[in-house]
Amino acid sequence: MKSSDPHPWSVGEVAERFDLPTNVLRHWESVGLLKPARDSADRRRYGEDEIVRIAVIQRSKAAGMNLEQIGVLLDDSSRGRHEVLYAHLADLDRRMLEMQRSKEMTEHAVRCRAHDITTCPQFRAGVADVLARF
Template sequence: MKSSEDGPALSIGDLGARFGLATHVLRHWETMGLLHPARDAGGRRRYGADDLNRVATILILKEAGLGLTTIRSLSATTDRATRHEILRPAAEELRSRIAAARASLELIEGGLNCAYEDVTHCPNYRRRLAERIDARQERNEPMNRPNTAGGKLS
């Protein structure tokens, strides 16, 4: 699919500058099948209005945490069920990261709100330590294995 000729035809440098992207990024996206610029008589890439929309879409989806392969799969389908199949794992991963970030924030805020000079004296800190020790004993896990569970310190 070639770009629309509607609107100004931008060079690769102009398109990159418009979005703050290096030209090699746009070339990479083209090799991945995400962009399909038209070519002028000299073989130079010319980007139109459709390409502006594609680049903006790619940037929005990347900001949402999607990889280029997933973005390519999404752009290749108009089927709702396929779109859901592609996005469902990304949504689950994002929910998991949000839960971990919330737990981390609770932990940090607990430390900030602790009235004790030494945070290790905070009752909730001590409770968390006991819970961690008890939980690892119940599962027979080594004490040095990281745990991503969060919660308040204070």
């Protein structure tokens, strides 16, 4: 295949480069996230735009978005696009706060001399907001 071909990669090549099973790429296509071109033998051919979309899907999934949310993200004509994205930003903020709290608790646990970490008042402070529900 010539390097000037706008759709140079097969489904197998793309799957291998992204370390994905080919059925994942086919599923993403079936739900409308990908639209690879087809060659004369009806084989999927992925160009640069599809490669970028796959990278966006992977990054978005790693950040906790589901496929429906990713579909909205990738659809510039979606009416609810901003609402979905603002909700995702709020979720990211909430999860980053939880991760920071967990990191602080873990760092304290590494330094703490208490045999049973749950008896340490400073360690317990890290879950005070959760305990306040009782």
